[in-house]
Amino acid sequence: MSDAKPNYFCHESSYIDDNVSIGEGTKIWHFCHILSGTVIGKNCSLGQNVMAGPDVKIGDGCKIQNNVALYKGVILEDGVFCGPSMVFTNVTTPRSEVSRQDEYVETLVRKGVTIGANATIVCGHELGQYCFIGAGAVVTKNVKPHAVMAGVPAKQIGWVAHSGEMLREDLICPRTGDEYQIVDGALIRKS
Numbered sequence: 001m002s003d004a005k006p007n008y009f010c011h012e013s014s015y016i017d018d019n020v021s022i023g024e025g026t027k028i029w030h031f032c033h034i035l036s037g038t039v040i041g042k043n044c045s046l047g048q049n050v051m052a053g054p055d056v057k058i059g060d061g062c063k064i065q066n067n068v069a070l071y072k073g074v075i076l077e078d079g080v081f082c083g084p085s086m087v088f089t090n091v092t093t094p095r096s097e098v099s100r101q102d103e104y105v106e107t108l109v110r111k112g113v114t115i116g117a118n119a120t121i122v123c124g125h126e127l128g129q130y131c132f133i134g135a136g137a138v139v140t141k142n143v144k145p146h147a148v149m150a151g152v153p154a155k156q157i158g159w160v161a162h163s164g165e166m167l168r169e170d171l172i173c174p175r176t177g178d179e180y181q182i183v184d185g186a187l188i189r190k191s
Contacts, residue, residue, distance in 0.1 A: 083117035
Protein backbone atom coordinates (compact mmCIF):
# COMPACT_ATOMS: atom_id res chain seq x y z
CA MET A 1 0.00 0.00 0.00
CA SER A 2 1.36 3.38 -0.98
CA ASP A 3 1.66 6.21 1.55
CA ALA A 4 1.56 8.80 -1.23
CA LYS A 5 -1.17 11.41 -0.81
CA PRO A 6 -3.58 11.76 -3.74
CA ASN A 7 -3.10 14.83 -5.92
CA TYR A 8 -6.82 15.63 -5.66
CA PHE A 9 -9.15 16.52 -2.75
CA CYS A 10 -11.93 14.24 -1.53
CA HIS A 11 -14.09 15.15 1.47
CA GLU A 12 -14.12 12.48 4.17
CA SER A 13 -17.88 11.93 3.76
CA SER A 14 -17.50 10.80 0.13
CA TYR A 15 -16.81 7.31 -1.24
CA ILE A 16 -14.52 6.37 -4.10
CA ASP A 17 -14.78 2.77 -5.30
CA ASP A 18 -11.87 0.73 -6.68
CA ASN A 19 -10.77 1.15 -10.29
CA VAL A 20 -11.40 4.91 -10.48
CA SER A 21 -9.08 7.50 -12.05
CA ILE A 22 -9.14 11.07 -10.70
CA GLY A 23 -7.06 13.88 -12.21
CA GLU A 24 -4.78 16.28 -10.41
CA GLY A 25 -6.42 19.29 -8.78
CA THR A 26 -9.94 17.82 -8.79
CA LYS A 27 -12.15 18.49 -5.76
CA ILE A 28 -14.84 16.06 -4.64
CA TRP A 29 -17.05 17.57 -1.95
CA HIS A 30 -19.50 16.22 0.66
CA PHE A 31 -21.54 13.01 0.26
CA CYS A 32 -20.37 12.06 -3.25
CA HIS A 33 -20.03 8.51 -4.59
CA ILE A 34 -17.69 7.70 -7.47
CA LEU A 35 -18.36 4.19 -8.83
CA SER A 36 -15.93 1.74 -10.40
CA GLY A 37 -14.61 2.39 -13.90
CA THR A 38 -15.20 6.13 -13.73
CA VAL A 39 -12.55 8.50 -15.09
CA ILE A 40 -12.50 12.12 -13.87
CA GLY A 41 -10.15 14.63 -15.49
CA LYS A 42 -7.95 17.32 -13.98
CA ASN A 43 -9.20 20.40 -12.12
CA CYS A 44 -12.84 19.32 -11.88
CA SER A 45 -15.24 20.23 -9.08
CA LEU A 46 -17.93 17.79 -7.96
CA GLY A 47 -20.37 19.48 -5.57
CA GLN A 48 -22.28 17.98 -2.69
CA ASN A 49 -24.19 14.74 -3.33
CA VAL A 50 -22.83 13.98 -6.82
CA MET A 51 -22.91 10.37 -8.02
CA ALA A 52 -20.81 9.31 -11.02
CA GLY A 53 -20.64 5.87 -12.51
CA PRO A 54 -20.10 3.18 -13.14
CA ASP A 55 -17.91 3.71 -16.21
CA VAL A 56 -18.60 7.44 -16.62
CA LYS A 57 -16.07 9.72 -18.34
CA ILE A 58 -15.64 13.32 -17.15
CA GLY A 59 -13.16 15.59 -18.98
CA ASP A 60 -10.81 18.22 -17.59
CA GLY A 61 -12.15 21.38 -15.98
CA CYS A 62 -15.75 20.22 -15.53
CA LYS A 63 -17.96 21.71 -12.81
CA ILE A 64 -20.72 19.45 -11.57
CA GLN A 65 -22.97 21.21 -9.08
CA ASN A 66 -24.91 19.72 -6.14
CA ASN A 67 -27.31 16.78 -6.55
CA VAL A 68 -26.29 15.59 -10.02
CA ALA A 69 -26.13 11.90 -10.99
CA LEU A 70 -24.02 10.85 -13.98
CA TYR A 71 -25.07 7.33 -14.94
CA LYS A 72 -23.35 4.78 -17.17
CA GLY A 73 -23.48 6.07 -20.74
CA VAL A 74 -22.79 9.73 -19.88
CA ILE A 75 -19.63 11.25 -21.37
CA LEU A 76 -18.63 14.82 -20.54
CA GLU A 77 -15.88 16.40 -22.63
CA ASP A 78 -13.68 19.19 -21.20
CA GLY A 79 -15.13 22.33 -19.62
CA VAL A 80 -18.73 21.13 -19.13
CA PHE A 81 -20.90 22.85 -16.49
CA CYS A 82 -23.75 20.82 -14.96
CA GLY A 83 -26.08 23.05 -12.93
CA PRO A 84 -27.61 22.07 -9.59
CA SER A 85 -30.04 19.13 -9.65
CA MET A 86 -29.95 18.71 -13.44
CA VAL A 87 -30.76 15.17 -14.59
CA PHE A 88 -29.30 12.71 -17.08
CA THR A 89 -31.28 9.59 -18.01
CA ASN A 90 -29.66 6.44 -19.39
CA VAL A 91 -32.55 4.17 -20.45
CA THR A 92 -35.29 5.18 -22.90
CA THR A 93 -38.06 2.92 -21.56
CA PRO A 94 -37.42 2.28 -17.84
CA ARG A 95 -39.55 -0.12 -15.80
CA SER A 96 -38.78 -1.14 -12.24
CA GLU A 97 -39.93 -4.71 -12.96
CA VAL A 98 -37.81 -5.13 -16.13
CA SER A 99 -34.01 -5.19 -16.10
CA ARG A 100 -32.62 -2.74 -18.66
CA GLN A 101 -28.92 -2.92 -17.68
CA ASP A 102 -27.98 -4.04 -21.20
CA GLU A 103 -29.93 -1.14 -22.74
CA TYR A 104 -28.01 1.91 -21.45
CA VAL A 105 -27.88 4.61 -24.11
CA GLU A 106 -24.90 6.97 -24.56
CA THR A 107 -25.27 10.70 -24.04
CA LEU A 108 -22.35 12.77 -25.34
CA VAL A 109 -21.87 16.27 -23.92
CA ARG A 110 -19.31 18.14 -26.02
CA LYS A 111 -16.69 20.65 -24.91
CA GLY A 112 -17.81 23.82 -23.14
CA VAL A 113 -21.50 22.95 -22.77
CA THR A 114 -23.54 24.60 -19.99
CA ILE A 115 -26.57 22.77 -18.58
CA GLY A 116 -28.78 24.89 -16.32
CA ALA A 117 -30.28 23.96 -12.96
CA ASN A 118 -33.05 21.34 -13.00
CA ALA A 119 -32.70 20.66 -16.74
CA THR A 120 -33.28 17.10 -17.95
CA ILE A 121 -31.23 15.49 -20.71
CA VAL A 122 -33.02 12.47 -22.17
CA CYS A 123 -30.43 9.84 -23.09
CA GLY A 124 -29.23 9.09 -26.59
CA HIS A 125 -28.58 12.67 -27.64
CA GLU A 126 -25.51 14.77 -28.34
CA LEU A 127 -25.12 18.27 -26.95
CA GLY A 128 -22.94 20.25 -29.37
CA GLN A 129 -19.91 22.27 -28.30
CA TYR A 130 -20.63 25.40 -26.26
CA CYS A 131 -24.40 25.02 -26.40
CA PHE A 132 -26.42 26.39 -23.50
CA ILE A 133 -29.32 24.45 -21.98
CA GLY A 134 -31.60 26.74 -19.97
CA ALA A 135 -32.72 26.01 -16.42
CA GLY A 136 -35.59 23.52 -16.33
CA ALA A 137 -35.36 22.66 -20.05
CA VAL A 138 -36.07 19.08 -21.19
CA VAL A 139 -33.76 18.06 -24.05
CA THR A 140 -35.32 15.36 -26.25
CA LYS A 141 -33.14 15.68 -29.39
CA ASN A 142 -29.59 16.50 -30.49
CA VAL A 143 -28.49 20.08 -29.88
CA LYS A 144 -26.43 22.14 -32.34
CA PRO A 145 -23.13 23.68 -31.21
CA HIS A 146 -23.69 27.16 -29.66
CA ALA A 147 -27.50 26.74 -29.64
CA VAL A 148 -29.46 28.15 -26.70
CA MET A 149 -32.23 25.73 -25.71
CA ALA A 150 -35.18 26.43 -23.40
CA GLY A 151 -38.59 25.02 -22.57
CA VAL A 152 -40.38 21.68 -22.38
CA PRO A 153 -39.57 20.13 -24.75
CA ALA A 154 -36.50 22.28 -25.34
CA LYS A 155 -36.44 24.41 -28.48
CA GLN A 156 -33.68 26.63 -29.82
CA ILE A 157 -34.26 30.27 -28.87
CA GLY A 158 -30.94 31.77 -29.96
CA TRP A 159 -27.18 31.44 -30.12
CA VAL A 160 -24.45 31.72 -27.49
CA ALA A 161 -20.78 32.71 -27.84
CA HIS A 162 -17.79 30.74 -26.54
CA SER A 163 -17.84 33.11 -23.54
CA GLY A 164 -21.38 32.05 -22.59
CA GLU A 165 -22.94 35.38 -23.62
CA MET A 166 -26.16 35.39 -25.64
CA LEU A 167 -25.59 36.72 -29.13
CA ARG A 168 -27.76 39.53 -30.49
CA GLU A 169 -28.88 39.82 -34.09
CA ASP A 170 -25.47 41.25 -35.10
CA LEU A 171 -23.82 37.99 -33.87
CA ILE A 172 -21.09 39.93 -32.01
CA CYS A 173 -20.22 38.75 -28.52
CA PRO A 174 -20.94 41.60 -26.07
CA ARG A 175 -18.17 40.39 -23.73
CA THR A 176 -15.27 39.72 -26.14
CA GLY A 177 -16.22 41.41 -29.42
CA ASP A 178 -15.77 38.10 -31.28
CA GLU A 179 -17.81 38.00 -34.47
CA TYR A 180 -19.86 34.99 -35.55
CA GLN A 181 -21.76 34.02 -38.68
CA ILE A 182 -24.34 31.40 -39.54
CA VAL A 183 -23.25 29.00 -42.28
CA ASP A 184 -25.59 26.19 -43.37
CA GLY A 185 -27.57 26.50 -40.14
CA ALA A 186 -24.49 26.34 -37.89
CA LEU A 187 -22.84 29.15 -35.91
CA ILE A 188 -19.18 29.74 -36.82
CA ARG A 189 -16.74 32.14 -35.17
CA LYS A 190 -15.05 34.39 -37.75
CA SER A 191 -11.25 34.27 -37.67
